[in-house]
Amino acid sequence: MRQMPLQTIRLMTGVCLLAGISSIAQAAPPPEAASCAACHGAQGDGLPAANYPRLAGLPAHYIAEQLKYFADGTRQNAIMAGMAKPLTPAQITILADYYAGLPVAMPAPAASVAPILLSRGQQLAEFGDWKAGIPACFRCHAAGGVGVPPYFPPIAGQSAKYLADQITAWQTGTRKGDPQGLMHSVALRMTEADTQAVTAYLAAIKPAAAVLGDSQPLSTGGVK
Amino acid sequence: MSARINILFKRIISPLAYAVLLGASAPLLAADAAPAVTQPSALPAKAALNAALLTGSTFTPPDPSTIPHDEFGKAVQLGRNIMFETQKYAPQYVGNSLNCVNCHTDGGAMAGSAPLWGAWVSYPAYRAKNKKVNTYEDRLQGCFRFSMNGKAPPLGSDVLVALQAYSYWLAKGLPVDEKVAGRGYPNIPEPAQAPDFVRGKAVYEANCAICHAANGAGRVVNNEVVFPPLWGAQSFNWGAGMSSISNAAKFIFANMPYGQSYSLTPQQAWDVAYYMDGQDRPQDPRYEGSVAATRAKYHDNKNSLYGTTVNGVLLGDTGEPIPFKGNKS
Numbered sequence: 001m002r003q004m005p006l007q008t009i010r011l012m013t014g015v016c017l018l019a020g021i022s023s024i025a026q027a028a029p030p031p032e033a034a035s036c037a038a039c040h041g042a043q044g045d046g047l048p049a050a051n052y053p054r055l056a057g058l059p060a061h062y063i064a065e066q067l068k069y070f071a072d073g074t075r076q077n078a079i080m081a082g083m084a085k086p087l088t089p090a091q092i093t094i095l096a097d098y099y100a101g102l103p104v105a106m107p108a109p110a111a112s113v114a115p116i117l118l119s120r121g122q123q124l125a126e127f128g129d130w131k132a133g134i135p136a137c138f139r140c141h142a143a144g145g146v147g148v149p150p151y152f153p154p155i156a157g158q159s160a161k162y163l164a165d166q167i168t169a170w171q172t173g174t175r176k177g178d179p180q181g182l183m184h185s186v187a188l189r190m191t192e193a194d195t196q197a198v199t200a201y202l203a204a205i206k207p208a209a210a211v212l213g214d215s216q217p218l219s220t221g222g223v224k
Numbered sequence: 225m226s227a228r229i230n231i232l233f234k235r236i237i238s239p240l241a242y243a244v245l246l247g248a249s250a251p252l253l254a255a256d257a258a259p260a261v262t263q264p265s266a267l268p269a270k271a272a273l274n275a276a277l278l279t280g281s282t283f284t285p286p287d288p289s290t291i292p293h294d295e296f297g298k299a300v301q302l303g304r305n306i307m308f309e310t311q312k313y314a315p316q317y318v319g320n321s322l323n324c325v326n327c328h329t330d331g332g333a334m335a336g337s338a339p340l341w342g343a344w345v346s347y348p349a350y351r352a353k354n355k356k357v358n359t360y361e362d363r364l365q366g367c368f369r370f371s372m373n374g375k376a377p378p379l380g381s382d383v384l385v386a387l388q389a390y391s392y393w394l395a396k397g398l399p400v401d402e403k404v405a406g407r408g409y410p411n412i413p414e415p416a417q418a419p420d421f422v423r424g425k426a427v428y429e430a431n432c433a434i435c436h437a438a439n440g441a442g443r444v445v446n447n448e449v450v451f452p453p454l455w456g457a458q459s460f461n462w463g464a465g466m467s468s469i470s471n472a473a474k475f476i477f478a479n480m481p482y483g484q485s486y487s488l489t490p491q492q493a494w495d496v497a498y499y500m501d502g503q504d505r506p507q508d509p510r511y512e513g514s515v516a517a518t519r520a521k522y523h524d525n526k527n528s529l530y531g532t533t534v535n536g537v538l539l540g541d542t543g544e545p546i547p548f549k550g551n552k553s
């Protein structure tokens with residue numbers, strides 16, 4: 001886990017973002033996206049103040065799964081159930097691919113948060129709290145919370161309220177469908193203070209693209 | 225029940241309940257003759273908080289925030305950094321893409337996950353592995369040579385000094401005693417059925433592949449390994465302790481899936497350990513010129529699949545070890 005000041009993270013991810021934006025050719029939005037844009041923004045940036053999460057750059061597989069979960073009640077959300085139920089599998093694929101392909105844009109600056117809260121949040125994100133059975137967020141969502149496609153979504157730069165609501169939803173069971181109940185296990189062990197600290201920290205990280213690499217480079221020692 | 229009380233319940237009562245449950249059902253699990261079939265969705269409520277639960281450990285290592293701000297503290301902090309980010313802090317001795325923390329949960333602080341404090345109070349010790357009394361430094365060198373498929377840091381090198389300083393600091397207050405609870409990985413009941421590749425594959429696909437990938441290669445994001453490779457060129461070599469099925473079964477039972485300790489049955493842990501250790505990986509650096517000779521000298525036991533044919537592959541038949549080059553920093 002990285003131990004770097006927030007400023008460094010901001011600077012680095014900012015550079016990555018600029019590089020990403022210039023190299024991604026943006027497709028025209030499909031008609032299906034019209035009703036999404038009202039809340040999630042024309043660029044899929046979300047609306048943190050109103051608790052609407054960013055969709056841009058989320059893994060397509062993840063978006064598609066969540067739409068199915070909204071439709072069948074695995075993930076309970078009155079607004080999204082109404083949106084997701086009429087969608088055909090083909091439309092879900094179109095939407096998932098579209099938002100996955102949008103560049104990750106800069107979020108609105110986070111509200112000022114007490115340093116002690118951020119510090120505890122950073123601790124949880126980078127190292128977890130194993131005495132309480134809480135693994136580090138970044139152990140599965142990658143350094144900087146950029147996510148690991150296709151199963152682990154980015155968590156950096158989503159609004160604190162949205163992230164906290166998800167922790168609560170896993171605790172109470174109104175959100176399910178996380179692979180192997182991994183988030184359910186973790187959420188059950190988090191106190192309200194843990195949730196506030198870690199979501200404040202994650203919300204303050206500028207999001208960046210997650211580029212999957214070659215897992216088996218043969219350049220150094222190993223099996224022929 | 226309010227959310228807060230609910231959390232308290234889950235944190236404190238539920239693990240205790242699980243311990244009782246597990247104690248009561250352990251003989252049942254061991255005697256269970258039914259094939260181990262995994263469910264796509266595990267039951268997280270059954271999962272223990274962490275690997276410490278079934279070890280009987282009562283030791284709490286100091287909190288990292290108490291690392292002293294002096295020269296000694298710098299060495300301790302470097303040791304801790306090496307544990308979490310071996311690729312960054314000791315790349316010159318590493319030949320694969322693993323980090324120490326992959327097999328030492330919480331950077332060597334967690335009971336039941338080969339904590340460094342447990343090792344620190346257990347050395348010097350005689351090891352059958354090399355048939356001599358090993359110092360703690362010898363033991364650390366073995367980690368780099370085998371588990372990290374790398375090169376032993378020289379005695380007295382910064383890396384070994386830092387890892388010793390961190391280990392000592394973690395173990396402060398613990399009596400010198402190799403039987404300390406929480407050391408290594410906790411014992412696991414013998415499998416009712418001989419560990420099996422096909423059953424292990426099913427366990428793997430249902431519980432492990434989401435992170436470590438179906439081909440065992442793990443996952444890399446933005447040039448950093450997020451989920452470590454379990455076999456293949458970038459994993460531990462055939463000399464590593466984790467290539468022993470019994471070691472792997474113990475580790476997996478207590479530590480995997482991440483955050484869901486003791487959620488697999490012992491039989492599932494044995495089967496998936498067999499599946500992982502039934503795949504090929506970098507050559508044993510003690511290679512004796514042939515697979516057969518190497519097996520005879522170092523692997524002639526039921527817990528090593530080296531030199532045997534599994535799933536149509538003669539494991540270890542990859543020729544001489546590839547000369548070590550070291551990872552770029």
